Amino acid sequence: MSVSMLSTFLKPMHPEGWRFVGIFAAVTLVAFFISDPLGWLCLGLTVWCYYFFRDPVRVTPQRKGLVIAPADGVVSLVDHAVPPPELELGSEPLPRVAIFMNVFNCHVNRAPVPGRVVKIGYRKGKFFNASLDKASVDNERNCVTIEMEDGTRIGTVQIAGLVARRIVCFVNEGRIVSCGERFGLIRFGSRLDVYLPAETQTLVCPGQTMVAGETVLADLTGEERARAGFGH
Incomplete structure (x- = not known):
C-alpha cells in the first residue's frame, strides 16, 4: 500500500484522544481474554475512538472577508x-x-x-x-x-x-x-x-x-x- 493510500485511511489524532484510545485498547485486551467475539467488538470500538479524535490537515481559504x-x-x-x-x-x-x-x-x-x-x-x-x-x-x-x-x-x-x-x-x-x-x-x-x-x-x-x-x-x-x- 502506497504512502498516499495509507494517508487516506490513517489520519493524525488530536492529543485529546490518546487517553480515551488507551482506555479502549486496555479494555480490548481484557475482552479478548474473556471471549474472542467480545474482543473483536471492543477492537472495533477502539478503532472508532481513534477515528473520532482524528485531526486531519485542512487547507483554509485565506481571502479577506x-x-x-x-x-x-x-x-x-x-x-x-x-x-x-x-x-x-x-x-x-x-x-x-x-x-x-x-x-x-x-x-x-x-x-x-x-x-x-x-x-x-x-x-x-x-x-x-x-x-x-x-x-x-x-x-x-x-x-x-x-x-x-x-x-x-x-x-x-x-x-x-x-x-x-x-x-x-x-x-x-x-x-x-x-x-x-x-x-x-x-x-x-x-x-x-x-x-x-x-x-x-x-x-x-x-x-x-x-x-x-x-x-x-x-x-x-x-x-x-x-x-x-x-x-x-
Missing part, C-alpha cells in the same frame, strides 16, 4: 436568532448557521475568521439532542467571540449534545487566532453555531455537508445572494 466553517458536519439550521448573552453581540436577532456533528464526524473546531478572541463564556446546561433548536438555549455551551481587524465580530457557540459530556476550548481571551486555527473540541456528538453580522448573506443551506477549515459560510465583502438548496 471569508467566514469559514468551524466544524465538520451537516448544516441543520440557517436562520436568524438572538445570540447567547455570553457572546456579547447584542439582543437583536443575527444570521445564524448551526452545524450538527454526529459521532462519526471529526470534532476538532476551527476558527471561522482571523482575529482576537475578545470573549469566552461557559454555561452549564442540559444535554438534549444537539440537532434540536432548543439545544442552543438549554444545553451546556461554550461561547467564543472573535473580533476581526476591522472591528467585525463573529460569534461561535460550542454546544454539547445528547452523548457529548465535555466541551474543550484551547484558547483564552486576548489570543490572536488565524482563520482555520484549531480552537476547541467537543467529545462524542454535538453542535456548533456561528453568529454573523447583521445583513450577512449566508452561502450555505440546510442539509449541506461542512468541512471545518475549508467550506465557506459567508463572504463579508461580497454581494452574493443567500444560497438555497434544491432536492433531487
